[in-house]
Amino acid sequence: MKRRDFLKASLGGTAALLGSGAAEARGNLEPAEDAIGMLFDATLCIGCKACVSKCKEVNGMPPVAMGDETQYDAARDLSPQTLNVIKVYTEGEGLHKDQTVDGFAFEKRSCMHCVDPGCVSVCPVTALRRHPKTGIVTYDADACIGCRTCMVGCPYNVPQFDYRNPFGEIHKCQMCNQAGVERVDKGMITGCAEVCPTGATLFGSRKALxxxxRQRMTLTAGELYNYPRGDVRSPDSHHEKAAPSYQQHIWGEREAGGTNVMHVSAIAFDKLGMPPLGERSYASISETVQHTLYSYLALPAVALAGLTFVVRRNTRDDEGGDS
Ligand code: SF4
Ligand code: SF4
Ligand code: SF4
Structure with missing residues (x-):
């Protein structure tokens, strides 16, 4: 076979295989039947960090020290010791809450409990799982092999690997529902939503949240609104407050396939450090590519064709021949 013909045949066959494999593209997963989540309203957050402390208490995690100061938690970002953190956005003088000119705002970082989680999709040993009914994404340390692929598969940089643990371990919020905690299964709400004094972190079903x-998106700035605290459907209490000028954007309604933890804000989310994401989930993109490449053993066929070509060429070159 001539080199040109060989290449043509290999590439033609590969293209046909990839073309037929592309029919297997999968869309985003739908939210779980009884999806549970949280709504974080940045305009209600006063930066008290009660949610950060409660999260540490629930998960038995130590405070992060700043210098010699060990009495107060000084966590600035997610880490193996911090599953929930409140970050501060400032602009100019940083004087006015929820304003872009000389303003400031608070933003929460924790696992978003994605509807179609990238971490679950890439984990080779299903150590990360999405609960089929609640959609809560949990982690099984016993199954984990410490490969850290989940850290790459997460669009929010959430999974944190504990390098100080000789057995390695990933840490992330499991919606207070991991083995030994199971607050949600016991009918309780998440720790962070329970202690939030303003309802900035609100617990409930994804649908209700x-x-x-959406109701908050209809409010005009200054309009009085009765904000619930705790559980959105059976709140511990309400408090009346003038509505801010909300961004017409519910983060997590659609981003990367949607999330069960959603955010609303008066400041654009890119300023609050949220990543630029399309509507398609990372999982659906990567699984489509994998399925396409592996369909009908396309990847091994491509590899074999390439290797065969290289061997043939080298053999001919050694023999001083040409084709
Ligand atoms: S935010 Fe990251 S860690 Fe959490 S469910 Fe989504 S992909 Fe997984
Ligand atoms: S749901 Fe539980 S684990 Fe997750 S951030 Fe809130 S308190 Fe922490
Ligand atoms: S407890 Fe509520 S108000 Fe306080 S920092 Fe957390 S989210 Fe904000």
């Missing part, structure tokens, strides 16, 4: 968020 989405309804609540």
């Amino acid at each position: 989405l309804e609540e968020a």
